[in-house]
Amino acid sequence: MHLRHGTITTSDGTELAYSRAGEGPAIVFVHGSVSTRHPWFPVIEALADNFTCLIHDRRGRGDTRESDASVASYGPETELTDIATMLELAGPGAHLFGHSYGAVCALEFALRNELPGHLIAFEPPLPVSGPVAGDTLPRYRQAIAEGDPDAALTLALREIVRSPESAIGGLRNSPAWPALTALTPTWTRELEAIDSLGADAGSIDRFRALSGRPVDILLGTATTQPHIDAAQRLHETIRGSRLQEMDGLDHFGHVAAPAVVARHIREALTQAPVQG
Incomplete structure (x- = not known):
């Protein structure tokens, strides 16, 4: 290709x-x-x-x-x-x-x-059955504001995406994790946009x-x-x-x-x- x-x-x-x-x-x-x-x-x-x-x-x-x-x-x-x-x-x-x-x-x-x-x-x-991010969104914003993208990504995967802990652990240990954490600030506005669609x-x-x-x-x-x-x-x-x-x-x-x-x-x- x-x-x-x-x-x-x-x-x-x-x-x-x-x-x-x-x-x-x-x-x-x-x-x-x-x-x-x-x-x-x-x-x-x-x-x-x-x-x-x-x-x-x-x-x-x-x-x-x-x-x-x-x-x-x-x-x-x-x-x-x-x-x-x-x-x-x-x-x-x-x-x-x-x-x-x-x-x-x-x-x-x-x-x-x-x-x-x-x-x-x-x-x-x-x-x-309810907002996608909901009550998790303020805590996600806070983690980003505190400069802790690792915590923000873990929170989103656990409570918004609802990934099993084994999957989160596997992702954390993969080469993809640093790139994902670097992009966590951009996720905030998208979660806001999704929840604005309705609950x-x-x-x-x-x-x-x-x-x-x-x-x-x-x-x-x-x-x-x-x-x-x-x-x-x-x-x-x-x-x-x-x-x-x-x-x-x-x-x-x-x-x-x-x-x-x-x-x-x-x-x-x-x-x-x-x-x-």
Whole structure:
């Protein structure tokens, strides 16, 4: 795979760093929280023979920097502006893929715009039985303010993501931990944005407007219960959507088994849409 790197300027003057690879129909990827575009390169490599894949570093991550004005004005619309910029770069008919918070952004974009291609949402952390961050958010903010990103990340994984202690310990001992802790400040505003959507499953109901459009929802069978609940509720809400279960994978399946995630993306884009 030959990755090409570049930058593109959004309508508000922000320069997005992005990577592009492959040939064929275009897919724009939107990565999740405490991440950059780089962990998605193996998935892109597995798809590059059949698809043109584009992925950007979201604002404040990786090689994409923000101005003070951009930080102060951040909101869901900011993410939608960046997605629109990448879709324009991708060209007519591009598909949109989002993971985690990136999937929330992709869903919002599809709700507010006529998406030219297919929408694929990999475990969007939407509220079902209460706010996603809720009472944990003030303590998360405090840990960040005190300069303790390790404590902040541990708290979020334990109480928001609800990862088992064994998984947190494994992640802590992995090479990925320092990069994750470095990005913990950027997670604050995303948790705030998710909780602003609403505190219960009623906030998912508005995605019923996507019914009849080509939507796939990816769900790892080994993921945490909040992600399972959200994915299943979203599938029930969007009539005609497909729920693809990825056996044995969790929320970070793209890191553990990129070829498997790529296969499910390929299947979503090559199968006929379900009629709802």
